[in-house]
């Protein structure tokens with residue numbers, strides 16, 4: 001089949017020439033470009049979009065200011081700021097950790113709230129053992145004491161004896177009064193004790209002194225708390 005004569009600018013197209021051009025345009029369009037009726041290249045929408053993107057990218061690259069090297073003064077300012085921030089964070093963490101109690105309430109080494117003082121054993125009753133807190137709660141006419149359960153000789157656990165109404169150590173025979181005072185045996189000192197806090201409305205109103213004196217109160221609203229984190233050594237014999 002004979003090819004139609006190529007169109008000349010200004011001439012009217014014959015139907016064959018128009019059909020030929022339409023076929024040619026369709027072929028070129030699938031390849032991404034085609035010619036206009038006058039023979040100039042026309043670009044597909046995808047090509048135009050891609051070109052616009054590249055132009056925008058190139059404009060941005062041109063507008064970008066190259067990074068300037070940091071001056072010595074700026075470097076020192078940044079370093080000082082970073083060091084200060086690190087110090088502040090460390091100080092905050094240290095304060096927080098210091099404020100936290102090391103032992104939970106009811107755990108040996110921590111506080112043992114025992115309720116109102118009116119619920120404590122009477123002066124003529126035997127002492128009461130607290131296994132979790134490792135102490136004997138002992139009341140006499142002077143007041144209340146929390147005696148550490150461990151013998152002051154070599155660390156055995158002494159026991160209360162109702163028959164003799166005193167503490168006796170099964171290991172080497174040391175003996176102590178109900179208030180923890182040494183009686184006889186190889187123990188070098190009276191029994192150790194924990195500090196008792198008497199609290200009212202959350203405020204400490206009395207507590208065991210360094211000398212180990214008993215605490216007492218006639219106020220029925222006072223609460224008894226034993227601090228097993230504070231041990232006082234018994235006086236030497």
Ligand code: FES
Pocket residue numbers: 151152153154155156169170171172173174185186187
């Ligand atoms: S350990 Fe108690 S008397 Fe020796």
